[in-house]
Amino acid sequence: MVPVVEFKNVSRVYGDPASSESMVKALDRVSFEVVKGEFVAITGPSGSGKSTLLHLIGLMDRQSAGEIFVDGINTKNLSDNKLAKLRNEKIGLVFQQFNLLRATPAIVNVELPLVYRGISASGRHEIAKNELIKVGLGDRLQNRPSQLSGGQQQRVAIARALVTNPSLLLADEPTGNLDSKTGEEIIKLFEDLHEGGVTIILVSHDPNIARRAKRQVVIKDGRIANGHS
Protein backbone atom coordinates (compact mmCIF):
# COMPACT_ATOMS: atom_id res chain seq x y z
CA MET A 1 0.00 0.00 0.00
CA VAL A 2 1.24 3.48 -0.90
CA PRO A 3 1.95 5.53 2.25
CA VAL A 4 -0.03 8.74 2.70
CA VAL A 5 3.16 10.57 3.62
CA GLU A 6 6.67 9.36 3.00
CA PHE A 7 9.91 11.21 3.84
CA LYS A 8 13.18 9.95 2.38
CA ASN A 9 16.35 11.50 3.87
CA VAL A 10 14.73 14.91 4.07
CA SER A 11 16.84 17.82 5.30
CA ARG A 12 15.87 21.42 5.75
CA VAL A 13 18.58 23.99 6.12
CA TYR A 14 18.01 27.67 6.85
CA GLY A 15 20.34 30.55 6.23
CA ASP A 16 22.76 31.69 3.59
CA PRO A 17 24.11 28.72 1.61
CA ALA A 18 27.23 30.81 0.79
CA SER A 19 28.55 30.79 4.36
CA SER A 20 28.43 27.47 6.16
CA GLU A 21 28.73 29.06 9.61
CA SER A 22 25.38 30.86 9.41
CA MET A 23 23.60 27.70 8.27
CA VAL A 24 21.09 26.12 10.64
CA LYS A 25 20.13 22.53 10.03
CA ALA A 26 16.52 22.29 11.24
CA LEU A 27 15.98 18.79 9.89
CA ASP A 28 18.73 16.31 9.20
CA ARG A 29 18.09 13.37 6.87
CA VAL A 30 14.72 12.46 8.30
CA SER A 31 12.95 9.37 6.97
CA PHE A 32 9.56 8.06 8.05
CA GLU A 33 6.19 7.15 6.64
CA VAL A 34 2.59 7.29 7.65
CA VAL A 35 0.12 4.87 6.14
CA LYS A 36 -3.57 5.23 5.62
CA GLY A 37 -5.67 5.15 8.77
CA GLU A 38 -2.80 5.84 11.16
CA PHE A 39 -2.96 8.27 14.08
CA VAL A 40 0.57 9.56 14.59
CA ALA A 41 1.86 12.15 17.03
CA ILE A 42 5.00 14.09 16.27
CA THR A 43 6.48 15.28 19.50
CA GLY A 44 9.63 16.75 20.89
CA PRO A 45 10.99 19.73 22.79
CA SER A 46 10.73 23.23 21.43
CA GLY A 47 13.37 24.00 18.79
CA SER A 48 13.65 20.34 17.89
CA GLY A 49 12.40 20.79 14.32
CA LYS A 50 8.72 19.92 14.89
CA SER A 51 7.42 23.01 13.14
CA THR A 52 9.76 22.58 10.21
CA LEU A 53 8.55 19.01 9.82
CA LEU A 54 4.93 20.18 10.04
CA HIS A 55 5.46 22.80 7.34
CA LEU A 56 7.08 20.24 5.06
CA ILE A 57 4.31 17.67 5.59
CA GLY A 58 1.76 20.44 4.98
CA LEU A 59 3.49 21.32 1.69
CA MET A 60 3.91 24.94 2.81
CA ASP A 61 7.70 24.75 2.66
CA ARG A 62 10.27 22.99 0.47
CA GLN A 63 13.01 20.65 1.64
CA SER A 64 16.69 21.41 1.06
CA ALA A 65 17.47 17.78 0.27
CA GLY A 66 15.72 14.42 0.12
CA GLU A 67 12.29 13.51 -1.20
CA ILE A 68 8.75 13.89 0.10
CA PHE A 69 5.87 11.84 -1.27
CA VAL A 70 2.21 12.53 -0.62
CA ASP A 71 -0.07 9.72 -1.78
CA GLY A 72 2.88 8.54 -3.84
CA ILE A 73 3.36 11.89 -5.58
CA ASN A 74 6.91 13.22 -5.44
CA THR A 75 6.55 16.87 -4.52
CA LYS A 76 10.13 17.85 -5.28
CA ASN A 77 9.72 19.39 -8.72
CA LEU A 78 6.15 20.64 -8.46
CA SER A 79 5.49 24.31 -9.23
CA ASP A 80 4.07 26.59 -6.52
CA ASN A 81 0.64 26.39 -8.13
CA LYS A 82 0.72 22.59 -8.34
CA LEU A 83 1.83 22.46 -4.73
CA ALA A 84 -1.08 24.73 -3.72
CA LYS A 85 -3.47 22.44 -5.58
CA LEU A 86 -2.01 19.32 -3.94
CA ARG A 87 -2.21 20.98 -0.53
CA ASN A 88 -5.84 21.81 -1.17
CA GLU A 89 -6.69 18.27 -2.23
CA LYS A 90 -4.60 16.11 0.10
CA ILE A 91 -4.01 18.01 3.34
CA GLY A 92 -6.47 19.27 5.93
CA LEU A 93 -4.82 21.72 8.30
CA VAL A 94 -5.81 22.51 11.89
CA PHE A 95 -3.94 25.25 13.75
CA GLN A 96 -3.37 26.15 17.37
CA GLN A 97 -4.84 29.64 16.73
CA PHE A 98 -7.86 28.22 14.83
CA ASN A 99 -7.21 30.83 12.06
CA LEU A 100 -10.84 31.47 11.18
CA LEU A 101 -11.94 34.54 9.21
CA ARG A 102 -13.32 36.80 11.94
CA ALA A 103 -16.16 38.57 10.14
CA THR A 104 -17.31 35.49 8.32
CA PRO A 105 -19.99 32.96 9.37
CA ALA A 106 -18.86 29.45 10.35
CA ILE A 107 -20.31 27.89 7.21
CA VAL A 108 -18.42 30.28 4.93
CA ASN A 109 -15.20 29.52 6.81
CA VAL A 110 -15.74 25.84 6.23
CA GLU A 111 -16.51 26.45 2.55
CA LEU A 112 -13.22 28.26 1.97
CA PRO A 113 -11.05 25.28 0.80
CA LEU A 114 -13.84 24.29 -1.60
CA VAL A 115 -13.79 27.81 -3.08
CA TYR A 116 -10.19 27.22 -4.14
CA ARG A 117 -11.15 23.85 -5.49
CA GLY A 118 -13.68 25.57 -7.77
CA ILE A 119 -16.85 23.99 -6.42
CA SER A 120 -20.12 25.84 -7.08
CA ALA A 121 -21.71 27.91 -4.30
CA SER A 122 -24.66 25.59 -3.80
CA GLY A 123 -22.49 22.46 -3.79
CA ARG A 124 -20.09 24.06 -1.30
CA HIS A 125 -22.85 25.03 1.04
CA GLU A 126 -24.24 21.48 1.17
CA ILE A 127 -20.86 19.84 1.80
CA ALA A 128 -19.82 22.42 4.43
CA LYS A 129 -23.15 22.08 6.23
CA ASN A 130 -22.76 18.30 6.50
CA GLU A 131 -19.23 18.71 7.80
CA LEU A 132 -20.37 21.13 10.50
CA ILE A 133 -23.15 18.75 11.51
CA LYS A 134 -20.55 15.98 11.87
CA VAL A 135 -18.51 18.04 14.35
CA GLY A 136 -21.69 18.89 16.28
CA LEU A 137 -22.22 22.46 15.08
CA GLY A 138 -25.27 21.94 12.87
CA ASP A 139 -27.06 24.72 14.74
CA ARG A 140 -24.20 27.22 14.50
CA LEU A 141 -23.87 27.56 10.72
CA GLN A 142 -24.36 31.32 10.57
CA ASN A 143 -22.48 32.20 13.76
CA ARG A 144 -19.32 34.21 13.47
CA PRO A 145 -16.17 32.99 15.26
CA SER A 146 -16.58 35.74 17.89
CA GLN A 147 -19.96 34.24 18.79
CA LEU A 148 -18.45 30.79 19.38
CA SER A 149 -16.41 29.34 22.25
CA GLY A 150 -12.78 28.27 21.75
CA GLY A 151 -13.76 24.62 21.48
CA GLN A 152 -16.47 25.43 18.98
CA GLN A 153 -14.06 27.51 16.94
CA GLN A 154 -11.61 24.60 16.81
CA ARG A 155 -14.46 22.34 15.70
CA VAL A 156 -15.21 24.76 12.87
CA ALA A 157 -11.51 24.62 11.94
CA ILE A 158 -11.59 20.79 11.99
CA ALA A 159 -14.70 20.81 9.80
CA ARG A 160 -12.86 23.16 7.42
CA ALA A 161 -9.87 20.77 7.36
CA LEU A 162 -12.08 17.77 6.59
CA VAL A 163 -14.41 19.41 4.09
CA THR A 164 -12.20 18.48 1.13
CA ASN A 165 -12.08 14.87 2.25
CA PRO A 166 -8.27 15.05 2.46
CA SER A 167 -5.86 12.10 2.63
CA LEU A 168 -4.33 13.54 5.78
CA LEU A 169 -5.53 15.62 8.71
CA LEU A 170 -2.54 17.60 9.95
CA ALA A 171 -2.99 19.31 13.31
CA ASP A 172 -0.55 21.73 14.89
CA GLU A 173 -0.95 21.91 18.71
CA PRO A 174 -4.76 21.78 18.28
CA THR A 175 -5.39 21.95 22.03
CA GLY A 176 -2.74 24.56 22.81
CA ASN A 177 -5.23 27.40 23.00
CA LEU A 178 -7.91 25.53 24.92
CA ASP A 179 -8.56 24.72 28.56
CA SER A 180 -7.97 21.09 29.53
CA LYS A 181 -11.63 20.12 29.44
CA THR A 182 -12.22 21.54 25.99
CA GLY A 183 -8.84 20.18 24.86
CA GLU A 184 -9.99 16.74 25.96
CA GLU A 185 -13.14 17.12 23.87
CA ILE A 186 -11.09 17.97 20.81
CA ILE A 187 -8.73 15.02 21.36
CA LYS A 188 -11.81 12.84 21.70
CA LEU A 189 -13.02 14.17 18.39
CA PHE A 190 -9.67 13.25 16.82
CA GLU A 191 -9.97 9.76 18.24
CA ASP A 192 -13.47 9.44 16.80
CA LEU A 193 -12.22 10.60 13.43
CA HIS A 194 -9.41 8.07 13.63
CA GLU A 195 -11.97 5.37 14.39
CA GLY A 196 -13.80 6.50 11.29
CA GLY A 197 -10.68 5.91 9.17
CA VAL A 198 -9.19 9.39 8.91
CA THR A 199 -5.37 9.50 8.75
CA ILE A 200 -4.12 11.97 11.35
CA ILE A 201 -0.75 13.53 12.15
CA LEU A 202 -0.81 15.57 15.32
CA VAL A 203 2.10 17.79 16.26
CA SER A 204 2.38 18.56 19.98
CA HIS A 205 5.03 19.23 22.58
CA ASP A 206 2.66 17.95 25.27
CA PRO A 207 3.42 14.27 26.07
CA ASN A 208 -0.08 13.77 27.51
CA ILE A 209 -1.62 14.72 24.20
CA ALA A 210 0.95 12.83 22.14
CA ARG A 211 0.33 9.68 24.16
CA ARG A 212 -3.24 9.54 22.85
CA ALA A 213 -1.97 8.80 19.34
CA LYS A 214 -1.36 5.21 18.29
CA ARG A 215 2.24 5.93 17.38
CA GLN A 216 4.71 8.62 18.41
CA VAL A 217 7.52 10.06 16.39
CA VAL A 218 9.90 11.85 18.75
CA ILE A 219 12.08 14.44 17.16
CA LYS A 220 15.19 15.92 18.69
CA ASP A 221 17.82 18.22 17.21
CA GLY A 222 16.40 17.72 13.77
CA ARG A 223 16.53 13.94 13.85
CA ILE A 224 14.05 11.25 14.75
CA ALA A 225 15.02 10.18 18.29
CA ASN A 226 12.99 7.05 18.76
CA GLY A 227 15.08 5.38 16.11
CA HIS A 228 12.59 3.56 14.08
CA SER A 229 9.73 5.10 12.12
Added chain:
Amino acid sequence: MDTVELVRSAARAIRTNKTRSALTTLGIIIGVAAVILLVSIGNGLQAFVTEEFESLGSNVLLISPGKVSFSGGPPRNVEAKFDFSDVRQMGDLGDPIVKVSGMISKGATMKYRSKTYFGNLAGVGEEYLEFGNVEIEAGKFFSRSMLERSQMVGVIGHKVYEELFGGVGNPVGREIDVTGSKVEVIGKLKEKGGGLGGNSDENSFVLMPVTTAMKVTGIKKPAAVMVRIRDADSAAAASRKIKNYFYRKNLTDDDFTILEPKELLESITSFLGVVTGALSGIAAISLVVGGIGIANIMLVSVTERTREIGLRKALGATNRDILLQFLIESILLSVVGGGVGIGIGWGISAILRQFIETAVTAGSVMMAFGVSAGVGIVSGLAPAVRASRLDPIEALRYE
Protein backbone atom coordinates in the same frame (compact mmCIF):
# COMPACT_ATOMS: atom_id res chain seq x y z
CA MET B 1 -11.72 30.66 -7.66
CA ASP B 2 -14.59 31.98 -9.77
CA THR B 3 -15.35 35.64 -10.40
CA VAL B 4 -18.67 35.65 -8.56
CA GLU B 5 -17.00 34.32 -5.43
CA LEU B 6 -14.18 36.86 -5.81
CA VAL B 7 -16.63 39.75 -5.99
CA ARG B 8 -18.67 38.35 -3.12
CA SER B 9 -15.69 37.96 -0.87
CA ALA B 10 -14.43 41.44 -1.84
CA ALA B 11 -17.83 42.90 -0.95
CA ARG B 12 -17.69 41.09 2.38
CA ALA B 13 -14.25 42.52 3.12
CA ILE B 14 -15.41 46.03 2.22
CA ARG B 15 -18.50 45.73 4.39
CA THR B 16 -16.37 44.64 7.32
CA ASN B 17 -14.80 48.11 7.43
CA LYS B 18 -17.74 50.29 6.41
CA THR B 19 -16.50 53.66 7.64
CA ARG B 20 -13.02 53.15 6.30
CA SER B 21 -14.34 52.01 2.92
CA ALA B 22 -16.68 54.99 2.69
CA LEU B 23 -13.91 57.47 3.52
CA THR B 24 -11.55 55.76 1.09
CA THR B 25 -13.98 56.05 -1.79
CA LEU B 26 -14.73 59.70 -1.00
CA GLY B 27 -11.82 60.87 -3.17
CA ILE B 28 -13.15 58.92 -6.14
CA ILE B 29 -16.70 60.08 -5.45
CA ILE B 30 -15.70 63.76 -5.44
CA GLY B 31 -13.44 63.38 -8.48
CA VAL B 32 -16.01 61.58 -10.61
CA ALA B 33 -18.83 63.89 -9.54
CA ALA B 34 -16.71 66.93 -10.44
CA VAL B 35 -15.79 65.52 -13.86
CA ILE B 36 -19.39 64.59 -14.66
CA LEU B 37 -20.64 67.99 -13.54
CA LEU B 38 -18.05 70.05 -15.41
CA VAL B 39 -18.44 68.06 -18.59
CA SER B 40 -22.21 68.42 -18.35
CA ILE B 41 -21.89 72.21 -17.97
CA GLY B 42 -19.44 72.36 -20.88
CA ASN B 43 -21.74 70.27 -23.06
CA GLY B 44 -24.71 72.43 -22.09
CA LEU B 45 -22.81 75.57 -22.99
CA GLN B 46 -21.85 74.14 -26.36
CA ALA B 47 -25.41 73.11 -27.07
CA PHE B 48 -26.58 76.61 -26.14
CA VAL B 49 -24.04 78.33 -28.38
CA THR B 50 -24.83 76.01 -31.27
CA GLU B 51 -28.53 76.70 -30.89
CA GLU B 52 -27.95 80.46 -30.85
CA PHE B 53 -25.92 80.30 -34.02
CA GLU B 54 -28.41 78.10 -35.73
CA SER B 55 -31.13 80.65 -35.00
CA LEU B 56 -28.97 83.21 -36.76
CA GLY B 57 -29.03 80.98 -39.78
CA SER B 58 -26.15 79.25 -41.44
CA ASN B 59 -26.77 81.13 -44.66
CA VAL B 60 -25.54 84.48 -43.40
CA LEU B 61 -22.05 85.95 -43.69
CA LEU B 62 -20.86 88.85 -41.58
CA ILE B 63 -18.41 91.43 -42.89
CA SER B 64 -16.52 93.36 -40.31
CA PRO B 65 -14.23 96.32 -40.99
CA GLY B 66 -10.53 95.76 -40.29
CA LYS B 67 -8.92 92.50 -39.37
CA VAL B 68 -10.75 90.46 -36.75
CA SER B 69 -8.75 87.77 -35.10
CA PHE B 70 -9.96 85.20 -32.59
CA SER B 71 -6.60 84.47 -31.20
CA GLY B 72 -5.36 87.83 -30.05
CA GLY B 73 -7.05 90.57 -28.10
CA PRO B 74 -10.46 92.18 -28.25
CA PRO B 75 -11.80 93.43 -31.57
CA ARG B 76 -10.77 97.02 -32.26
CA ASN B 77 -13.11 99.65 -33.49
CA VAL B 78 -11.85 100.42 -36.91
CA GLU B 79 -13.51 102.82 -39.27
CA ALA B 80 -14.48 100.94 -42.40
CA LYS B 81 -12.67 101.67 -45.63
CA PHE B 82 -15.88 100.95 -47.49
CA ASP B 83 -19.22 102.74 -47.34
CA PHE B 84 -22.91 102.21 -47.92
CA SER B 85 -22.60 102.60 -51.66
CA ASP B 86 -20.31 99.53 -51.53
CA VAL B 87 -22.94 97.71 -49.50
CA ARG B 88 -25.51 98.49 -52.20
CA GLN B 89 -23.20 97.37 -54.98
CA MET B 90 -22.37 94.12 -53.18
CA GLY B 91 -26.09 93.46 -53.17
CA ASP B 92 -25.93 93.42 -56.95
CA LEU B 93 -23.07 90.88 -57.18
CA GLY B 94 -25.60 88.14 -57.93
CA ASP B 95 -25.80 84.47 -57.01
CA PRO B 96 -25.07 83.11 -54.42
CA ILE B 97 -25.45 86.50 -52.71
CA VAL B 98 -29.13 87.09 -52.07
CA LYS B 99 -29.27 90.21 -49.94
CA VAL B 100 -26.81 92.57 -48.30
CA SER B 101 -27.52 94.82 -45.35
CA GLY B 102 -25.15 97.27 -43.73
CA MET B 103 -25.49 98.56 -40.23
CA ILE B 104 -23.96 101.07 -37.89
CA SER B 105 -24.21 101.04 -34.14
CA LYS B 106 -23.33 103.25 -31.23
CA GLY B 107 -24.09 103.50 -27.55
CA ALA B 108 -27.01 105.89 -27.10
CA THR B 109 -28.81 107.69 -24.30
CA MET B 110 -32.57 107.29 -24.65
CA LYS B 111 -35.09 109.36 -22.76
CA TYR B 112 -38.84 109.26 -22.38
CA ARG B 113 -40.35 111.79 -20.00
CA SER B 114 -38.36 111.35 -16.75
CA LYS B 115 -36.87 107.97 -17.68
CA THR B 116 -33.39 107.54 -19.09
CA TYR B 117 -31.77 104.39 -20.46
CA PHE B 118 -28.29 103.83 -21.84
CA GLY B 119 -28.72 101.41 -24.69
CA ASN B 120 -27.57 101.06 -28.25
CA LEU B 121 -28.62 102.75 -31.42
CA ALA B 122 -28.41 100.63 -34.54
CA GLY B 123 -28.89 101.88 -38.05
CA VAL B 124 -29.99 99.12 -40.37
CA GLY B 125 -31.64 98.67 -43.73
CA GLU B 126 -35.36 97.92 -44.09
CA GLU B 127 -34.37 94.35 -45.06
CA TYR B 128 -32.90 93.72 -41.58
CA LEU B 129 -36.09 91.99 -40.51
CA GLU B 130 -35.65 89.43 -43.25
CA PHE B 131 -32.42 88.16 -41.69
CA GLY B 132 -34.55 86.60 -39.02
CA ASN B 133 -32.70 87.91 -35.97
CA VAL B 134 -35.68 89.80 -34.63
CA GLU B 135 -39.44 89.75 -34.76
CA ILE B 136 -41.94 92.58 -34.49
CA GLU B 137 -44.34 92.33 -31.55
CA ALA B 138 -46.24 95.59 -31.88
CA GLY B 139 -46.46 98.19 -34.64
CA LYS B 140 -44.29 97.71 -37.71
CA PHE B 141 -40.74 97.88 -39.02
CA PHE B 142 -39.71 100.88 -41.10
CA SER B 143 -40.13 100.83 -44.87
CA ARG B 144 -37.81 101.54 -47.79
CA SER B 145 -39.38 104.92 -48.33
CA MET B 146 -38.89 105.89 -44.67
CA LEU B 147 -35.21 105.01 -45.08
CA GLU B 148 -34.91 106.99 -48.30
CA ARG B 149 -36.41 110.03 -46.58
CA SER B 150 -34.27 109.52 -43.42
CA GLN B 151 -37.38 109.68 -41.30
CA MET B 152 -36.92 110.03 -37.55
CA VAL B 153 -38.51 106.70 -36.67
CA GLY B 154 -37.32 103.83 -34.53
CA VAL B 155 -38.20 100.29 -33.44
CA ILE B 156 -37.35 99.58 -29.81
CA GLY B 157 -36.14 96.42 -28.15
CA HIS B 158 -37.81 94.83 -25.16
CA LYS B 159 -35.33 96.15 -22.60
CA VAL B 160 -35.74 99.68 -23.94
CA TYR B 161 -39.51 99.28 -23.64
CA GLU B 162 -39.20 98.11 -20.04
CA GLU B 163 -36.79 100.86 -19.04
CA LEU B 164 -38.53 103.77 -20.74
CA PHE B 165 -42.17 102.73 -20.57
CA GLY B 166 -42.04 100.52 -17.47
CA GLY B 167 -43.10 97.63 -19.66
CA VAL B 168 -46.75 98.78 -19.79
CA GLY B 169 -48.92 100.31 -22.48
CA ASN B 170 -48.40 100.57 -26.20
CA PRO B 171 -45.23 102.51 -27.06
CA VAL B 172 -46.16 102.83 -30.72
CA GLY B 173 -46.72 106.47 -31.67
CA ARG B 174 -44.78 107.83 -28.67
CA GLU B 175 -41.86 110.09 -29.17
CA ILE B 176 -38.56 109.34 -27.44
CA ASP B 177 -35.29 111.22 -27.33
CA VAL B 178 -32.27 109.41 -28.76
CA THR B 179 -28.98 111.24 -28.11
CA GLY B 180 -30.80 114.55 -28.39
CA SER B 181 -32.96 113.79 -31.44
CA LYS B 182 -36.70 113.24 -31.36
CA VAL B 183 -37.57 109.82 -32.68
CA GLU B 184 -41.06 108.38 -33.16
CA VAL B 185 -41.50 104.80 -31.96
CA ILE B 186 -43.22 102.87 -34.77
CA GLY B 187 -42.70 99.35 -33.48
CA LYS B 188 -41.52 97.13 -30.67
CA LEU B 189 -39.44 93.96 -30.99
CA LYS B 190 -40.34 90.68 -29.38
CA GLU B 191 -38.16 89.88 -26.36
CA LYS B 192 -35.13 87.82 -27.27
CA GLY B 193 -34.85 84.98 -24.81
CA GLY B 194 -32.11 82.64 -23.77
CA GLY B 195 -29.38 85.24 -23.84
CA LEU B 196 -26.57 85.36 -21.33
CA GLY B 197 -27.73 88.82 -20.19
CA GLY B 198 -25.86 92.06 -20.68
CA ASN B 199 -26.46 94.81 -23.14
CA SER B 200 -25.25 93.27 -26.34
CA ASP B 201 -28.40 91.85 -27.87
CA GLU B 202 -31.31 93.46 -29.67
CA ASN B 203 -33.30 93.85 -26.45
CA SER B 204 -31.26 96.94 -25.65
CA PHE B 205 -31.44 98.39 -29.18
CA VAL B 206 -33.37 101.07 -30.87
CA LEU B 207 -33.35 100.13 -34.55
CA MET B 208 -33.48 103.06 -36.94
CA PRO B 209 -33.19 103.51 -40.71
CA VAL B 210 -29.47 103.55 -41.44
CA THR B 211 -29.75 106.98 -43.15
CA THR B 212 -31.40 108.46 -40.05
CA ALA B 213 -28.83 106.83 -37.78
CA MET B 214 -25.99 108.31 -39.82
CA LYS B 215 -27.53 111.73 -39.37
CA VAL B 216 -28.06 111.31 -35.63
CA THR B 217 -24.64 109.81 -34.87
CA GLY B 218 -22.48 111.43 -37.51
CA ILE B 219 -21.11 107.98 -38.42
CA LYS B 220 -20.71 107.62 -42.17
CA LYS B 221 -19.24 104.16 -42.53
CA PRO B 222 -20.92 100.82 -41.85
CA ALA B 223 -19.90 99.00 -38.63
CA ALA B 224 -20.94 95.63 -39.97
CA VAL B 225 -22.46 94.13 -43.07
CA MET B 226 -24.72 91.11 -43.16
CA VAL B 227 -24.84 89.08 -46.35
CA ARG B 228 -27.58 86.57 -46.96
CA ILE B 229 -26.49 83.78 -49.27
CA ARG B 230 -28.33 81.03 -51.12
CA ASP B 231 -27.38 78.27 -48.69
CA ALA B 232 -24.66 77.23 -46.27
CA ASP B 233 -22.73 75.39 -48.98
CA SER B 234 -22.32 78.53 -51.07
CA ALA B 235 -20.48 80.38 -48.27
CA ALA B 236 -17.07 79.95 -49.87
CA ALA B 237 -18.25 81.14 -53.30
CA ALA B 238 -20.01 84.16 -51.81
CA SER B 239 -17.04 85.04 -49.68
CA ARG B 240 -14.78 84.87 -52.76
CA LYS B 241 -17.09 87.19 -54.67
CA ILE B 242 -17.05 89.72 -51.84
CA LYS B 243 -13.28 89.54 -51.52
CA ASN B 244 -12.86 90.14 -55.25
CA TYR B 245 -15.17 93.11 -54.99
CA PHE B 246 -13.05 94.62 -52.21
CA TYR B 247 -9.81 93.86 -54.08
CA ARG B 248 -11.17 95.73 -57.10
CA LYS B 249 -11.73 98.68 -54.76
CA ASN B 250 -8.04 98.42 -53.78
CA LEU B 251 -8.78 97.10 -50.29
CA THR B 252 -6.48 94.51 -48.75
CA ASP B 253 -7.19 91.58 -46.42
CA ASP B 254 -6.37 93.85 -43.49
CA ASP B 255 -9.29 96.12 -44.30
CA PHE B 256 -12.12 93.65 -43.86
CA THR B 257 -12.96 90.29 -42.36
CA ILE B 258 -15.61 87.93 -43.67
CA LEU B 259 -17.01 85.75 -40.92
CA GLU B 260 -18.91 82.61 -41.72
CA PRO B 261 -21.16 81.72 -38.79
CA LYS B 262 -20.36 78.07 -39.33
CA GLU B 263 -16.66 78.74 -38.95
CA LEU B 264 -17.28 81.02 -36.02
CA LEU B 265 -19.39 78.35 -34.37
CA GLU B 266 -16.69 75.78 -34.93
CA SER B 267 -14.02 77.94 -33.37
CA ILE B 268 -16.22 78.78 -30.40
CA THR B 269 -17.24 75.19 -29.78
CA SER B 270 -13.68 73.99 -30.10
CA PHE B 271 -12.66 76.70 -27.64
CA LEU B 272 -15.40 75.58 -25.25
CA GLY B 273 -14.23 72.02 -25.77
CA VAL B 274 -10.73 72.98 -24.69
CA VAL B 275 -12.06 74.84 -21.63
CA THR B 276 -14.25 71.88 -20.65
CA GLY B 277 -11.33 69.52 -21.17
CA ALA B 278 -9.02 71.63 -19.05
CA LEU B 279 -11.56 71.91 -16.22
CA SER B 280 -12.23 68.18 -16.31
CA GLY B 281 -8.50 67.60 -16.24
CA ILE B 282 -8.23 69.61 -13.05
CA ALA B 283 -11.14 67.65 -11.59
CA ALA B 284 -9.44 64.45 -12.66
CA ILE B 285 -6.52 65.30 -10.39
CA SER B 286 -8.79 64.52 -7.46
CA LEU B 287 -9.32 61.10 -9.06
CA VAL B 288 -5.59 60.54 -8.87
CA VAL B 289 -5.60 61.64 -5.23
CA GLY B 290 -8.51 59.27 -4.64
CA GLY B 291 -6.53 56.48 -6.27
CA ILE B 292 -3.61 57.11 -3.93
CA GLY B 293 -6.04 56.90 -1.01
CA ILE B 294 -7.25 53.52 -2.20
CA ALA B 295 -3.70 52.25 -2.73
CA ASN B 296 -2.82 53.37 0.78
CA ILE B 297 -5.80 51.68 2.40
CA MET B 298 -5.22 48.50 0.40
CA LEU B 299 -1.63 48.37 1.66
CA VAL B 300 -2.89 48.76 5.23
CA SER B 301 -5.46 46.07 4.54
CA VAL B 302 -2.85 43.64 3.22
CA THR B 303 -0.75 44.14 6.35
CA GLU B 304 -3.76 43.75 8.62
CA ARG B 305 -4.86 40.61 6.87
CA THR B 306 -1.46 38.94 6.65
CA ARG B 307 -2.68 35.98 8.67
CA GLU B 308 -5.76 35.67 6.51
CA ILE B 309 -3.55 35.58 3.41
CA GLY B 310 -1.36 32.92 5.02
CA LEU B 311 -4.42 30.88 5.91
CA ARG B 312 -5.91 31.14 2.43
CA LYS B 313 -2.62 29.98 0.95
CA ALA B 314 -2.43 27.10 3.44
CA LEU B 315 -5.92 26.06 2.35
CA GLY B 316 -4.86 25.93 -1.28
CA ALA B 317 -5.09 29.48 -2.66
CA THR B 318 -2.56 30.15 -5.40
CA ASN B 319 -0.66 33.43 -5.71
CA ARG B 320 -3.03 34.37 -8.51
CA ASP B 321 -6.08 33.75 -6.30
CA ILE B 322 -4.70 36.15 -3.68
CA LEU B 323 -3.68 38.72 -6.30
CA LEU B 324 -7.15 38.70 -7.84
CA GLN B 325 -8.83 38.87 -4.44
CA PHE B 326 -7.12 42.12 -3.49
CA LEU B 327 -7.26 43.56 -6.98
CA ILE B 328 -11.02 42.98 -7.20
CA GLU B 329 -11.46 44.50 -3.77
CA SER B 330 -9.69 47.65 -4.91
CA ILE B 331 -11.61 47.77 -8.21
CA LEU B 332 -14.89 47.27 -6.38
CA LEU B 333 -14.09 50.11 -3.96
CA SER B 334 -13.31 52.54 -6.74
CA VAL B 335 -16.12 51.46 -9.07
CA VAL B 336 -18.67 51.83 -6.27
CA GLY B 337 -17.14 55.26 -5.62
CA GLY B 338 -17.39 56.01 -9.33
CA GLY B 339 -21.04 54.96 -9.40
CA VAL B 340 -21.92 57.15 -6.44
CA GLY B 341 -19.92 60.01 -7.99
CA ILE B 342 -21.83 59.69 -11.26
CA GLY B 343 -25.10 59.79 -9.33
CA ILE B 344 -24.09 62.91 -7.41
CA GLY B 345 -22.71 64.67 -10.50
CA TRP B 346 -25.89 63.83 -12.36
CA GLY B 347 -28.05 65.09 -9.50
CA ILE B 348 -26.25 68.43 -9.18
CA SER B 349 -26.34 68.83 -12.95
CA ALA B 350 -30.12 68.23 -12.89
CA ILE B 351 -30.51 70.90 -10.20
CA LEU B 352 -28.37 73.36 -12.18
CA ARG B 353 -30.49 72.76 -15.27
CA GLN B 354 -33.09 75.09 -13.77
CA PHE B 355 -30.64 77.95 -14.21
CA ILE B 356 -28.27 77.02 -17.04
CA GLU B 357 -28.20 74.42 -19.72
CA THR B 358 -26.38 71.20 -18.74
CA ALA B 359 -26.12 67.84 -20.46
CA VAL B 360 -24.82 64.59 -18.95
CA THR B 361 -23.82 62.42 -21.90
CA ALA B 362 -23.51 58.65 -22.03
CA GLY B 363 -19.93 59.19 -23.12
CA SER B 364 -18.92 61.08 -20.00
CA VAL B 365 -20.66 58.53 -17.77
CA MET B 366 -18.87 55.65 -19.46
CA MET B 367 -15.58 57.51 -19.31
CA ALA B 368 -15.99 58.23 -15.59
CA PHE B 369 -16.82 54.59 -14.97
CA GLY B 370 -13.88 53.38 -17.01
CA VAL B 371 -11.50 55.80 -15.33
CA SER B 372 -12.59 54.77 -11.85
CA ALA B 373 -12.16 51.09 -12.71
CA GLY B 374 -8.73 51.96 -14.09
CA VAL B 375 -7.85 53.83 -10.91
CA GLY B 376 -8.92 50.74 -8.95
CA ILE B 377 -6.64 48.48 -10.99
CA VAL B 378 -3.65 50.81 -10.84
CA SER B 379 -3.93 51.55 -7.13
CA GLY B 380 -4.75 47.96 -6.19
CA LEU B 381 -1.95 46.36 -8.17
CA ALA B 382 1.00 47.04 -5.86
CA PRO B 383 -0.82 45.96 -2.66
CA ALA B 384 -2.24 42.89 -4.42
CA VAL B 385 1.17 41.82 -5.70
CA ARG B 386 2.61 42.28 -2.22
CA ALA B 387 -0.19 40.11 -0.78
CA SER B 388 0.22 37.39 -3.37
CA ARG B 389 3.95 37.08 -2.66
CA LEU B 390 3.60 36.54 1.08
CA ASP B 391 5.08 33.32 2.38
CA PRO B 392 2.27 31.29 3.97
CA ILE B 393 4.37 30.16 6.93
CA GLU B 394 5.57 33.67 7.75
CA ALA B 395 2.07 35.02 7.18
CA LEU B 396 0.48 32.49 9.54
CA ARG B 397 2.99 33.39 12.26
CA TYR B 398 2.29 37.12 11.85
CA GLU B 399 0.74 38.71 14.93
